[in-house]
Amino acid sequence: MSDEPFLTRWSFQDFKFVYDAKFGRKKERRPEEEDSAMANQSNGNGTANGGRKRELAVYEQYRNEATNGTNSNGGLANGAQDTSTVQKPLLPPFEDAETRNLAESLCRDIIRGTQDVTWESIKGLETAKRLLKEAVVMPIKYPKYFTGLLSPWKGILLFGPPGTGKTMLAKAVATECNTTFFNISASSVVSKWRGDSEKLVKVLFELARHHAPSTVFIDEIDSVISHRGEARSEHEASRRLKTELLIQMDGLSRSNELVFVLAATNLPWELDAAMLRRLEKRILVPLPDPEARRGMFEELLPLPPSDDQVPYDVMVEKTAGYSGSDIRLVCKEAAMQPLRRLMTVLEQKPEVIPEDELPPVGSIELKDIELALKNTRPSAHLHAHRYEKFNEDYGSHVVQ
Numbered sequence: 001m002s003d004e005p006f007l008t009r010w011s012f013q014d015f016k017f018v019y020d021a022k023f024g025r026k027k028e029r030r031p032e033e034e035d036s037a038m039a040n041q042s043n044g045n046g047t048a049n050g051g052r053k054r055e056l057a058v059y060e061q062y063r064n065e066a067t068n069g070t071n072s073n074g075g076l077a078n079g080a081q082d083t084s085t086v087q088k089p090l091l092p093p094f095e096d097a098e099t100r101n102l103a104e105s106l107c108r109d110i111i112r113g114t115q116d117v118t119w120e121s122i123k124g125l126e127t128a129k130r131l132l133k134e135a136v137v138m139p140i141k142y143p144k145y146f147t148g149l150l151s152p153w154k155g156i157l158l159f160g161p162p163g164t165g166k167t168m169l170a171k172a173v174a175t176e177c178n179t180t181f182f183n184i185s186a187s188s189v190v191s192k193w194r195g196d197s198e199k200l201v202k203v204l205f206e207l208a209r210h211h212a213p214s215t216v217f218i219d220e221i222d223s224v225i226s227h228r229g230e231a232r233s234e235h236e237a238s239r240r241l242k243t244e245l246l247i248q249m250d251g252l253s254r255s256n257e258l259v260f261v262l263a264a265t266n267l268p269w270e271l272d273a274a275m276l277r278r279l280e281k282r283i284l285v286p287l288p289d290p291e292a293r294r295g296m297f298e299e300l301l302p303l304p305p306s307d308d309q310v311p312y313d314v315m316v317e318k319t320a321g322y323s324g325s326d327i328r329l330v331c332k333e334a335a336m337q338p339l340r341r342l343m344t345v346l347e348q349k350p351e352v353i354p355e356d357e358l359p360p361v362g363s364i365e366l367k368d369i370e371l372a373l374k375n376t377r378p379s380a381h382l383h384a385h386r387y388e389k390f391n392e393d394y395g396s397h398v399v400q
Contacts, residue, residue: 090107091103091104091107091207091210092206092207092209092210094203098199099199099203102196102199102200102203103203103206103207105200106182106188106200106203106204106207107207109182109183109184109188110180110181110182110183110207110211111174111181111182111183116175117168117171117172117174117175118172118175118176119133119172119176121168121172122165122168122169122172123288123292123295123296123299123324124288124289124291124292124295125164125165125169125285125286125288125292127283127284127397127398128158128169128283128284128285129169129172130398131281131283131396131398132156132169132172132173132283135152135153135156135260135281136152136156136173136177136215136260136262137173137176137177139152139258140177140179140213140258143258152258152260153260153280153281154249154259154260154261154278154280155249155260155261155263155278155279155280155281156260156261156262156263156279156280156281156282156283157221157263157264157265157268157271157276157279157281157282157283158170158262158263158264158265158283158285159264159265159266159268159282159283159284159285159387159390160266160284160285160286160287160387161266161285161286161287161323161380161381161383161384161387162266162323162325162379162380163323163324163325163326163379163380164285164286164287164288164323164324164325164380165285165324166264166285167219167264169285170217170219170262170264173215173217173262174215174217177213177215179213179214179215179258179260180208180211180212180213180214180215181214181215181217182204182207182208182214182215182216182217183217183219184204184216184217184218184219185218185219185220186220186223186224188200188204189201189204189224189241189245190224190241194237195240197237197238197240197241197244198240198241198243198244201241201244201245201248202244202248204216204248205248205249205251205259208257208259209257209259212257212258212259213257213258213259213260214258214259214260215259215260215261215262216259216260216261216262217262217263217264218261218262218263218264219263219264220264220265220266221263221264221265221271221275222265222266222267222268222270222271224241224242224245225241225242225245225246225271225272225275226270226271226272227270227271227272228242228272228274242272245275246272246274246275246278249261249275249278250278261278261279263279268282268387268390268394269386269390276394281396282391282394282395282396283395283396284387284388284390284391284395286384286387287321287322287323287380287381287384288322288323288324288327290316290317290320292324293315293316293319293322293327294312294316296324296327296328296331297310297312297315297316297327297331298312300327300328300331301331301334301335301364301369310364310369311366311369315330315369315373318373319373319378321378321380321381321384322378322380322381323378323379323380323381325379325380326376326377326378326379326380329376330372330373330376331372333371333372333375333376334364334368334369334371334372335364335368337364337365337367337368337371337372338361338362338363338364338365338368339361341362342359342361342362345359346358
């Protein structure tokens with residue numbers, strides 16, 4: 001009976017495992033047995049599957065913890081004493097199975113591994129990057145200095161027009177800080193069952209404190225916590241969700257764990273005033289300046305081998321008010337023109353040309369760039385003045 005899970009914490013996989021063992025079906029291999037078999041096969045037959053260990057599902061990690069002498073809530077089985085460094089359990093100790101199931105669903109939003117986005121890969125936004133390094137990166141690297149009154153900020157808001165790189169900045173934080181990164185959206189914390197939404201918020205912050213240092217990234221936070229009341233059509237469940245989120249974020253300031261809430265929004269004026277108070281650092285992510293636009297064009301449209309030069313100066317001048325996403329669309333549209341000319345030639349031939357005999361795509365010409373600039377219009381410049389006004393009233397600025 002040692003393989004049987006605790007009765008109050010049975011899942012479907014636990015039931016299937018015990019059912020097959022008792023009623024004569026073929027017993028499934030445990031994950032550690034499969035890994036050892038793969039290792040033995042790779043030792044005998046060369047490099048089978050590259051010698052890589054497959055990533056375990058959540059329930060398999062629980063089962064491994066139980067077989068290794070650690071119960072699912074983090075304690076040691078049979079009263080064994082831990083004399084060595086034990087890996088932190090996936091979940092903190094919870095009181096009931098319902099809360100544990102909610103935590104399992106949130107574990108899917110934990111991003112494991114880096115996002116391969118560095119500060120250097122983001123063109124421009126020097127002010128935003130400097131403020132993020134000061135608020136998140138430096139407290140993790142040098143925690144000795146950020147104590148007492150200099151305790152790190154627990155809430156950071158990235159606001160600005162759409163397509164300016166707010167999500168890329170969050171990915172850069174996940175890459176550079178090497179923290180547990182929770183990628184949360186409205187679907188992660190909203191449930192159809194009554195009372196589960198606020199429980200999900202509470203469990204989320206318990207998980208974040210358990211895996212500290214951690215970063216909770218909430219994209220499009222205005223969809224989760226907009227203005228409360230004011231004769232708006234607000235449901236009781238959404239109001240309870242907002243209240244619980246405010247309570248949990250206020251509790252972060254009274255804890256010693258390094259848990260950062262990094263939020264992003266395109267509509268900062270829609271946020272509730274209580275949430276603005278908890279998001280202590282409010283960083284504007286503006287439209288790219290001319291230097292940043294030139295860097296994007298040089299990276300996306302490198303110089304062709306022909307004598308024709310890409311008119312970077314003209315492109316920078318004609319794309320004032322474009323976001324980073326708009327500039328990428330301009331470059332994509334310009335790169336599509338040689339492919340369209342080639343597709344016109346290929347469609348005139350009756351037979352299908354084999355893939356290895358397909359002709360190469362030609363280079364981008366000046367007329368292609370002019371046509372792309374003519375057909376692609378900016379999409380994020382209409383409310384630029386509102387972002388500047390909000391930044392003057394509530395934003396954080398670099399202190400020289």
